[in-house]
Amino acid sequence: MVIKVYKLLNVDGRAKRAEVHTVHGVIQTPVFMNVGTAGAIKGAVSSMDLKEIKCQVELSNTYHLHVRPGDDVIKKLGGLHKFMVWDRPILTDSGGFQVFSLSGLRKIKEEGVYFSSHVDGRKIFMGPEESMQIQSNIASTIAMAFDECAPYPATREYMQNSVDRTTRWLKRCKTEMNRLNSLEDTINKKQMLFGINQGGTYEDIRIEHAKVISKLDLDGYAVGGLAVGESHEEMYRILEEVVPHLPQNKPTYLMGVGTPINILESVERGIDFFDCVYPARNGRHGHVYTNFGKLNLWNAKFQLDDRPIEEGCQCPACKHYSRAYIRHLLKAKEMLGMRLCVLHNLYFYNTLMEEIRDAIDKNEYQEYKNNKIENML
Amino acid sequence: MVIKVYKLLNVDGRAKRAEVHTVHGVIQTPVFMNVGTAGAIKGAVSSMDLKEIKCQVELSNTYHLHVRPGDDVIKKLGGLHKFMVWDRPILTDSGGFQVFSLSGLRKIKEEGVYFSSHVDGRKIFMGPEESMQIQSNIASTIAMAFDECAPYPATREYMQNSVDRTTRWLKRCKTEMNRLNSLEDTINKKQMLFGINQGGTYEDIRIEHAKVISKLDLDGYAVGGLAVGESHEEMYRILEEVVPHLPQNKPTYLMGVGTPINILESVERGIDFFDCVYPARNGRHGHVYTNFGKLNLWNAKFQLDDRPIEEGCQCPACKHYSRAYIRHLLKAKEMLGMRLCVLHNLYFYNTLMEEIRDAIDKNEYQEYKNNKIENML
Numbered sequence: 001m002v003i004k005v006y007k008l009l010n011v012d013g014r015a016k017r018a019e020v021h022t023v024h025g026v027i028q029t030p031v032f033m034n035v036g037t038a039g040a041i042k043g044a045v046s047s048m049d050l051k052e053i054k055c056q057v058e059l060s061n062t063y064h065l066h067v068r069p070g071d072d073v074i075k076k077l078g079g080l081h082k083f084m085v086w087d088r089p090i091l092t093d094s095g096g097f098q099v100f101s102l103s104g105l106r107k108i109k110e111e112g113v114y115f116s117s118h119v120d121g122r123k124i125f126m127g128p129e130e131s132m133q134i135q136s137n138i139a140s141t142i143a144m145a146f147d148e149c150a151p152y153p154a155t156r157e158y159m160q161n162s163v164d165r166t167t168r169w170l171k172r173c174k175t176e177m178n179r180l181n182s183l184e185d186t187i188n189k190k191q192m193l194f195g196i197n198q199g200g201t202y203e204d205i206r207i208e209h210a211k212v213i214s215k216l217d218l219d220g221y222a223v224g225g226l227a228v229g230e231s232h233e234e235m236y237r238i239l240e241e242v243v244p245h246l247p248q249n250k251p252t253y254l255m256g257v258g259t260p261i262n263i264l265e266s267v268e269r270g271i272d273f274f275d276c277v278y279p280a281r282n283g284r285h286g287h288v289y290t291n292f293g294k295l296n297l298w299n300a301k302f303q304l305d306d307r308p309i310e311e312g313c314q315c316p317a318c319k320h321y322s323r324a325y326i327r328h329l330l331k332a333k334e335m336l337g338m339r340l341c342v343l344h345n346l347y348f349y350n351t352l353m354e355e356i357r358d359a360i361d362k363n364e365y366q367e368y369k370n371n372k373i374e375n376m377l
Numbered sequence: 378m379v380i381k382v383y384k385l386l387n388v389d390g391r392a393k394r395a396e397v398h399t400v401h402g403v404i405q406t407p408v409f410m411n412v413g414t415a416g417a418i419k420g421a422v423s424s425m426d427l428k429e430i431k432c433q434v435e436l437s438n439t440y441h442l443h444v445r446p447g448d449d450v451i452k453k454l455g456g457l458h459k460f461m462v463w464d465r466p467i468l469t470d471s472g473g474f475q476v477f478s479l480s481g482l483r484k485i486k487e488e489g490v491y492f493s494s495h496v497d498g499r500k501i502f503m504g505p506e507e508s509m510q511i512q513s514n515i516a517s518t519i520a521m522a523f524d525e526c527a528p529y530p531a532t533r534e535y536m537q538n539s540v541d542r543t544t545r546w547l548k549r550c551k552t553e554m555n556r557l558n559s560l561e562d563t564i565n566k567k568q569m570l571f572g573i574n575q576g577g578t579y580e581d582i583r584i585e586h587a588k589v590i591s592k593l594d595l596d597g598y599a600v601g602g603l604a605v606g607e608s609h610e611e612m613y614r615i616l617e618e619v620v621p622h623l624p625q626n627k628p629t630y631l632m633g634v635g636t637p638i639n640i641l642e643s644v645e646r647g648i649d650f651f652d653c654v655y656p657a658r659n660g661r662h663g664h665v666y667t668n669f670g671k672l673n674l675w676n677a678k679f680q681l682d683d684r685p686i687e688e689g690c691q692c693p694a695c696k697h698y699s700r701a702y703i704r705h706l707l708k709a710k711e712m713l714g715m716r717l718c719v720l721h722n723l724y725f726y727n728t729l730m731e732e733i734r735d736a737i738d739k740n741e742y743q744e745y746k747n748n749k750i751e752n753m754l
Contacts, residue, residue: 043712044421046717064709069704076681077683077701321423325461332445337417
């Protein structure tokens with residue numbers, strides 16, 4: 001599985017600018033992955049739209065697809081790329097996060113987790129092998145290791161035990177992924193595996209864990225279990241401590257983060273990959289991003305405002321429609337209102353990443369970041 | 378207001394093939410107008426999408442736009458064309474139908490109708506002049522006269538009184554429209570006015586009414602008050618009796634109709650314009666049209682069906698996505714599922730009208746219609 005896929009193009013401070021080569025094309029990093037939980041972006045956004053808004057990587061959720069339509073169905077239909085008609089990279093999470101966050105009744109054992117489906121309550125077991133098998137059926141470009149995303153806050157003892165088990169699970173994930181990738185009827189035999197660093201806000205546990213998993217020579221490394229309740233400052237501090245202990249010549253992925261400012265700060269601390277539901281969720285609520293802060297399009301002051309959400313923006317919403325029209329759609333509960341806001345917000349994030357890459361290319365990241373944040377506040 | 382706008386290209390039996398010239402371009406008839414109640418097609422369909430699915434005329438509802446965002450707002454923003462970014466023809470209804478169907482509390486007087494808003498209960502008065510003023514503010518291409526859509530069934534006495542009042546209202550509409558079109562600050566000074574024939578299933582009342590309103594030399598004539606509960610056979614019979622008494626050299630419009638078969642039968646009886654919420658509403662429920670009948674995409678048999686909704690269909694859904702994927706989206710409550718079904722259904726209707734026009738052009742309407750209906754049943 002040792003494939004040279006990561007090409008580091010430039011380093012500006014700790015900010016990395018790289019290319020990740022996959023069977024589904026090249027990813028330019030830093031990158032923001034657009035979250036399509038059940039194989040579609042919420043807000044009536046299609047895979048055709050994703051190309052128009054400059055999405056490089058689509059992210060889908062293993063747990064949701066396992067429950068509905070079923071990974072067996074997706075495999076029979078040729079994998080998720082064919083199912084949702086998307087030929088660029090897809091990353092799937094491991095299902096672990098949903099097991100821990102959606103399921104009230106669950107039991108963690110050495111072999112894995114027993115829990116109840118949030119859809120129909122039926123008993124499900126998922127361990128490292130099951131997660132790899134499901135992700136292999138889905139045939140994503142990048143699979144995530146099955147880990148425990150420990151609750152916040154957690155005692156030191158709980159966290160140490162959890163992280164130790166996550167390490168043992170990671171080794172089982174790697175073994176199972178190697179086996180699956182060697183099978184005749186596996187759809188994507190070059191599926192990549194990213195490990196996940198855990199440890200909460202105990203940086204010594206995190207650093208030790210980072211060192212251990214780095215030796216496993218995986219295709220990439222994520223920092224998980226952040227943005228779960230700790231302060232932004234704590235999150236940045238952890239990144240500063242931990243990222244230097246992950247391989248610089250591999251992708252780093254900060255899971256579930258975050259606001260544009262979170263992303264700008266985390267790129268500076270060496271992160272390549274991001275994902276977050278914020279832009280789509282905020283869009284569905286009529287909250288839209290601009291380079292001068294967020295707007296709430298429900299606000300009465302936009303009633304007669306015939307300007308686009310942001311002047312000069314080339315997204316499908318701003319190219320044609322006014323704030324006044326989109327506000328009317330939201331108030332009239334016309335789905336088109338949500339759709340236009342989601343398209344704008346994802347385009348905003350994807351364009352932000354483009355600017356970030358340009359700034360690192362030019363060794364101007366620090367200056368770019370400071371200006372950008374100042375305008376947004 | 379006597380502008381020669383209607384160019385009859387061919388007549389095949391009673392089926393008419395014509396062009397209607399408007400300030401917003403030429404309409405090829407027979408035509409199906411795509412219903413965008415509040416200035417947007419339900420199902421997250423934008424005005425850009427409408428062009429892709431071959432929509433010629435968008436239809437919006439005067440009552441809904443009057444209540445929200447307000448026709449004053451739309452006028453300040455330059456009219457509905459600018460507001461929703463649509464440069465082709467728009468037809469607005471008079472608001473009458475909603476006044477009679479949505480409002481529980483209403484009082485019909487000679488001057489107009491007093492009723493309560495379905496949104497906030499506030500008292501509203503609408504008469505012929507008010508309806509014309511609102512439609513002039515919206516600045517649609519074609520305005521509809523303010524009439525009473527009488528309940529079904531209604532006594533002969535109720536119907537005769539209602540139709541007589543509708544005639545008096547129509548004259549007031551024409552006078553007011555002429556006045557509005559002559560005002561300096563009117564957005565569309567060439568707004569057209571269609572009168573509406575009423576009379577329920579009393580064909581003698583309808584025929585007498587048709588003769589009276591035909592003398593008013595309006596831009597077009599609608600048959601209203603059908604498809605409100607009577608049988609399809611009764612509706613076809615009324616059309617056979619009434620349409621010959623409306624001017625052949627003017628557009629005829631059958632309001633709120635209908636299924637593909639209703640349209641095929643009504644074109645044969647001389648109708649040019651149609652509108653109906655069926656294709657969009659059915660689409661939102663996962664019911665999709667094909668040339669071999671309707672499919673319910675919720676059905677389990679489509680779980681592994683990787684074919685498009687209809688083979689060979691060039692709509693945005695069929696060009697890319699499978700029945701299996703769309704079924705999954707509907708079940709997962711992803712808006713994209715509704716959107717794809719609505720796009721397909723409207724494309725299906727718009728394509729049906731294209732075929733109808735071709736068949737009339739070739740004097741093959743009867744044969745085309747019979748084959749088409751046979752396949753659909």
